[in-house]
């Protein structure tokens with residue numbers, strides 16, 4: 553029986569885990585291991601890292617910090633949550649756990665351009681495809697960019713300089 557189960561071990565879930573574990577609560581993070589942060593070659597907008605940090609390194613540090621304060625991190629995909637007498641019952645992979653509270657930190661899934669996995673990975677590493685104008689717009693300041701969208705929403709608020 554846990555005080556809280558956090559579904560999702562990306563930056564959001566791990567941040568919650570660090571705060572709650574340091575509040576002396578029993579925390580389990582269940583993570584399917586597909587954080588979008590794993591795709592970040594180097595993030596330059598994360599406070600505290602003036603020279604940038606890769607998403608993989610950031611997650612590793614956050615996991616270590618959460619574990620240091622007693623968080624249990626479990627690999628698996630939560631398939632069901634139901635109410636019971638004590639709070640919630642969750643099932644994941646081959647396991648099950650009960651918790652007084654549950655935090656959903658499952659992130660979102662990118663809508664990728666229709667290119668091969670290899671080309672996509674290479675383009676990310678080379679900074680030729682970027683997903684976050686707020687994070688990465690600075691790096692392409694004064695350069696020509698192409699915007700791929702499913703509708704015209706993304707092009708409606710251009711950043712004017």
Ligand SMILES: Cc1cc2nc3c(=O)[nH]c(=O)nc-3n(C[C@H](O)[C@H](O)[C@H](O)COP(=O)(O)OP(=O)(O)OC[C@H]3O[C@@H](n4cnc5c(N)ncnc54)[C@H](O)[C@@H]3O)c2cc1C
Pocket residue numbers: 559560561562563564565582583584585586587588589590591592593594595596597598628629630631657658659660662676682683684687688
């Ligand atoms: C190429 C790229 C570059 C980026 N660059 C930057 C940047 O420079 N700066 C910046 O601030 N942001 C950047 N971002 C955005 C950043 O990665 C996301 O904002 C961040 O990862 C969101 O964190 P999250 O914890 O909400 O979700 P995620 O990191 O997506 O984590 C969600 C986790 O929940 C897990 N999950 C989902 N469903 C279940 C389930 N049923 N059971 C168990 N686990 C589950 C997933 O597997 C995943 O591990 C970038 C994103 C991409 C793709």
